[in-house]
Amino acid sequence: LRDYQIDGLKFMVEHYRQNLGTILGDEMGLGKTVQTISLFCYLKEKEGKRGPSLVVCPLSVLSSWTKELAFWAPSLKVLRLHNSGKSEKDKKILAENGTNYDVILTTYEMLKVPYLASFFSRTFFHYMVLDEGHKVKGHETLIAAAARRIHCENRLLLTGTPLQNNLVELWSLLELLYPDVFTTLKPFEESFNLNENHIDSNMLFQAQKLLDLFMLRRLKSRVEALLPEKLETRVYCPLSKMQVFWYRALLMKDSALLEKLDRDNEDDDDDDEGISKSSRNVLSNLFMQLRKCSQHPYLFPGAEGSNPEETTVSDLVGASGKFSVLDSLLRTLCQKGHRVVLFSQFTMVLNLLEDYCDMRGWKFARFDGGTSRAKRSYLVNQFNVEHSPFFLFLMSTKSGGMGLNLQSADTCILFDSDWNPQNDLQAMARVHRIGQKKKVHVYRLISAHTVEERIVERAAKKLLLDKAVNHDSNETDASTDKNSLTGTGTGMGVKDMLKDIKFGAQAIFGGNTSFELPTLEEIDQITNR
Structure with a gap:
């Protein structure tokens, strides 16, 4: 692991010990997958954890996750779930052996398959990891609802783009991590409405400080000095x-x-x-x-x-x-x-x-x-x-x-x-x-x-x-110029x-x-x- 990836593991371990949900928001291409795999290895080898963690990812990266797990952690027992088979044999095998694995790897689409959804809701996972976690930014979607029903000791969101359009999306991610804390989206909704050119600079500053508690974000330009421009x-x-x-x-x-x-x-x-x-x-x-x-x-x-x-x-x-x-x-x-x-x-x-x-x-x-x-x-x-x-x-x-x-x-x-x-x-x-x-x-x-x-x-x-x-976690200057944001509407009205x-x-x-x-x-x- 590179130095910054070891720092990422330390950050996640510290949050695990404090039972805090985490966002690993490193810029795309900095190895969020391998940092997560190192966390699974830590849980098994250092904490003596037995039983599965759940990784939910887009279909396009399912094979990549499988290869990375086999390469970096061949000792981990991995079950890949991506079929909607409903045979009684499949159900029995999953029910009897599902908890014998270290990592269960599946896709967002599978969260909605009835017999798999039943298994996910009955099983208690050490971690639920959502790769491309911004897929649950819509808090009313079926995928977000299915993710909330999964019982787990802790949650980890992996996303290089934690915020894409507005602060309501940020609330959706935080509500998934801390449902008892973030019970209303109204302050987030009202503080940043670019369609009406309304920006609460103080709220933006508070959002920065809030994310610093839960999210680690590094940029390629700062941690990968040898990466070509x-x-x-x-x-x-x-x-x-x-x-x-x-x-x-x-x-x-x-x-x-x-x-x-x-x-x-x-x-x-x-x-x-x-x-x-x-x-x-x-x-x-x-x-x-x-x-x-x-x-x-x-x-x-x-x-x-x-x-x-x-x-x-x-x-x-x-x-x-x-x-x-x-x-x-x-x-x-x-x-x-x-x-x-x-x-x-x-x-x-x-x-x-x-x-x-x-x-x-x-x-x-x-x-x-x-x-x-x-x-x-x-x-x-x-x-x-x-x-x-x-x-x-x-x-x-x-x-x-x-x-x-x-x-x-x-x-x-x-x-x-x-x-x-x-x-x-x-x-x-x-x-x-x-x-x-x-x-x-x-x-x-x-x-x-x-x-x-x-x-x-x-x-x-x-x-x-x-x-x-979403400033770099290593940056000290997180100031925001309200005038630079005015008129940058995220929606398209008539x-x-x-x-x-x-x-x-x-x-x-x-x-x-x-x-x-x-x-x-x-x-x-x-x-x-």
């Missing part, structure tokens, strides 16, 4: 003429509603009062369609033409400014010997990217929500193996953004940006993590003068909340959506869009390592 570059992509056509058509289709909402907005300062549900739904749908247009017009039915089989690589690339920039970027990166992990939120975009890779002859792998558990492990192993033939790994942001180790790549491309900036940080951390030996370059593609540009701006402001509350749509409309109809793509010299410059 990460450099993020925003690449603004022009819209193609075909994208401009579709963007205009979408705006014109709902122009009457947009004009009405704009007039009402001038007369009324209130955000959503008086606006019908149907109008909100139309506006929300328009916003999503504009996002799709910002990626590629072929996402719309009929846009590709009557015979998609005749589409050439030039057609596919030329129809989207982003694809044109990506094409130049990937060809340059391939020539320079770099390996790339590319993330997108949209399965339909991954489908187009897969067609593009086939046309270009790239050797690639793909991983999304529909990829089976066995195939996930196989693809990751094949990508990371020495002299791997894969140049590119296509991933969905959420499915591939948790717990995976892809440090054999040195480049991360965010084809589109998530509403929640923490999901993008999770994605980057698949490449920039312990074991990485090269400087990691992140390229964030943004369609200029569109709603997408505003999404990125809002996401950047959301990170200020994380910085204000007024916000309307502003963002108008932002793109002014460029589209005002003739301010540029069709000039980056030159090969400019692409070469940003890929120069």
Whole structure:
């Protein structure tokens, strides 16, 4: 173990002795898994504990947990539960032998399976460990309710993103750890409402001090001096003429509603009062369609033409400014010997990217929500193996953004940006993590003068909340500037959506869009390592 990981073990042991629930909030890639395994070993070898601890993790990292346990603690007896079999034989084996294991490893989905839920609620565990603990940030979800029903001596939450959007999420995590203490969320809810530009700076300071009692958080930049740096570059992509056509058509289709909402907005300062549900739904749908247009017009039915089989690589690339920039970027990166992990939120975009890779002859792998558990492990192993033939790994942001180790790549491309900036940080951390030996370059593609540009701006402001509350446990200066946070709304009301749509409309109809793509010299410059 590294020195800071030993410190992490000491922190957890101290909390165990005081019977305190704990959040291990180390930045992604600092080895929260191995620190937890060291805690299990301590409980068995030093405290003489017998019987199981429960680890609940996302499906995407189940195999990783299994391998890490086998590698670091082969003496621990591990039971992996991930099937919904209801045979009487399975139930009997689990009931009679479940307590003979040191670690029971399962997934969040399995917490809701009836016969397993019954076993979990009847069994008393030394520890309940929730990996990617922010999955229980929604206190009213079925998963959070199932986690509360588990009987355990203590609880440990592992999350590199303990706070993502608001202080209510923080309350949800603390309520799970200390249900008798955090009985009401009202103070958390009222102290930080960015939609109304209301910020209680004193409450933020108190939240920092509160977290210091329960959470240990270290950043890679502070504890991993030998970890190569990460450099993020925003690449603004022009819209193609075909994208401009579709963007205009979408705006014109709902122009009457947009004009009405704009007039009402001038007369009324209130955000959503008086606006019908149907109008909100139309506006929300328009916003999503504009996002799709910002990626590629072929996402719309009929846009590709009557015979998609005749589409050439030039057609596919030329129809989207982003694809044109990506094409130049990937060809340059391939020539320079770099390996790339590319993330997108949209399965339909991954489908187009897969067609593009086939046309270009790239050797690639793909991983999304529909990829089976066995195939996930196989693809990751094949990508990371020495002299791997894969140049590119296509991933969905959420499915591939948790717990995976892809440090054999040195480049991360965010084809589109998530509403929640923490999901993008999770994605980057698949490449920039312990074991990485090269400087990691992140390229964030943004369609200029569109709603997408505003999404990125809002996401950047959301990170200020994380910085204000989830500061490094080693930092001494935890001051928060209220003015820097004002206006960084985490939600999207009608007024916000309307502003963002108008932002793109002014460029589209005002003739301010540029069709000039980056030159090969400019692409070469940003890929120069």
